[in-house]
Amino acid sequence: MTPSALKGVKIVEFCTTVSGAYCGKLMADLGAEVIKIEPPATGDEARRKPPFLKDDPDPDKSGLFMYINTSKFGISLDPSNPRGKQIFERLVDHADILIEDHPPGEMEKMGLGYDALKQINPGLIMLAITPFGQTGPYKDYKAYQLNISHMSGQGYLLPLVSPHLERPPVQIGGNSGNFDAGLTASLAVMAALFWRGTSGKGQYIGMSKMEALIAMQRVESVTFPNSGVSMSRKGESLRMSGNGIFPCKDGYVSIVTPEEHQWQNFMKLIGDPPWSKAPWCQNRFERGNHADKINAYILEWMKDKPKEEIFRTGQALSVPVAQVNTAEDVVSSPHFNARGFFVEVEHPVMGKLDKFPSSPYRFSKTPWAISRPAPRLGEHNKQIFCETLGYTTDDLEALKDAGII
């Protein structure tokens, strides 16, 4: 059997929707045993989020749920009920890590706060992911991804470049904000796990999603206190010219030329036009002052060329240029496919997904792998409750009837 990096690490994930689940997935796909707890009957929120296979909103056909819950075991459990709480405590007793994302105070209210759980399992690492952290005036405020994206300053700078400031700032497409939070959280958990290996001790980690997103934009975030400048989505810095996203025949291309020789190569690509020899075109600052003129020339050159041709011929001349890929482009990209970025996954309800997105890291010794598809609701109840915790099948029936699992 191929070794996996996080073999033997036991994680209980008690989270809803995306951020916490993504954190759990990152570790599950590297070999950790992640038990995902979902509310009985309704299941996790993400099961009701698109995209759905053939647009059928079946809770077992959400592509989002499938994407962020691979390699996990799934159980249903309501720990707010005394019997459910007892089971939850036994799961935590067996675990190295608990990930939860409930509003501050809610775990304590159930008697499942860190201080209580530490008594059961002193080595426990507990991670709490909340919108604004465990302290501060907004700690109890509610926020979805949209709100976090805007509050963190990420939205304010998008889209780059915006036609004018009359139009609203926007969030990054898809679930990016939630993934930022989940990925950032995973770093602290992994570091705490490492420290436990040397010290034997567990600990509590609080993470604010907003702060995870601010850290991801740490350079743009400090321009005001350091220089009195608040950047906007007008893209002032991009006007260092020849940089940006430009429309072409069948889509868009992205160009950036941080080095002067790259700009020269770019000029070579477009045939060394006479205007490129003008004095105002000889350094980035001068070009910035003539950005509108330069951009108009570039647009004129590009308008009848396909994006892939610009991408390939540009790269052949060492110009940092790329086509702006759509989902279809990425899924059919020769490079992505040659690197094995897409893998085949078989799901009992969804069937075979032949191009499932995998991971960005290739480990020489401990490869990333999907050990099982995302669980159906309560799929591993019997395995976890009976085989791991030692409940009988009769107990299981009784718990089911009581709505606890």
Added chain:
Amino acid sequence: MENNGPLKGIRVVEFTSAWAGPYATCLLGFLGAEVIKVESQQRPDHSRIISFTTGKAFQTLNESEVFNNLNLNKRSVCLNLKKPEAVEIAKRLIKISDVVMENMRPGVVPRLGLGYDAAKAVKPDIIYISSSACGQTGPDREYIGYAPTFAALAGLPHVTGYPDWPPSNFLGSIDLRSACTSAFAILAALYHHQQTGEGQYIDLASQEAIATYAGDIFLDYVMNQRVPMRQGNQNDVMAPHNCYRCQGEDKWISIAVTTQTEWESLCNTMGKSDLIDDPRFVDMNHRKINEQALDDIIADWAINLEAYEAMALLQNADVAATPSLSSEGLFTDPHLKEREIFRQVNHPVIGKNWVIAPPWRLSETPATVKTYGPLLGEHTNDIFRDYLGMTPEEIGKLKEDQVIY
């Protein structure tokens, strides 16, 4: 400041430049790892020279606040890796380190004699990560890439922005997502090393790191042959889900509603309880269909309020609402102030400089900002003396020979 970080005792030596490499090891430094940065006068970290994201160029190599913010807690040594002697010294640094990170173009580091095989020869259990735009394998591996281009290839810009406007560009924050992903991979390898004593090689592709942010978007294409488009702030199912203009210049409030309770609270807070029974908005499905009319109503209400006033009103009614903040907005926000997200370091050249704090609160092993980003070669003498046992004469000779340069 004392180091109580979870990675205390781990040493990282890095040959990285710009953002995606340096910030990965900066994250490890927040968590207590000791990070030694290898640069030279000839090849200083690129963020010492220019910041594309903020549109700034720096006159000298030690005054970049961008470099400072991305290289906190590190130490810098100068080695001119074009000289064989410098390569030998770099290997001696690798020999006493746990982790090596590099982010040069694929092929460059092995040509310098510092590739994984060379590193493994001096330190058999080394963890070695190569971060590059496209990865070490695949047909496009030598393509040149920066944040705007690898983001474009990864599919995120195509789904970010207004539907009637070109895709949004992305700048440095995209590099930091790649950096977080690298840090996660290193942490997983460190855990594996702790358990087994085994090191390994990691090939990280930044364009794949960003593509994992669009995994669910690709699945829509894989499952339904649909190519997801830009949709501003809108969401496939939720409405209202947008940013609305408030009083003042470029001030906005983001509002997102999922449940019926939230919807009714929103109507009541706006003083428009008649909307609750309006047939256009009876449930989420109808609200989504009539989203434009709904957005117009909310926009009319929000425009008369300050963004913070709107947030307080709505949050008190348990509706998710936050302003869209600029750098100034973040810096002056009371919640962030109380949580001390902005930290000041005393930099010997630029003076007091604001940076962003690590985004986690670990109860036992706090992540910390200890020192400013190092001056170029600031620690050459100390490290070569203390770790490699060099005498001042030897160091002097190496400087004379431009090995240390």
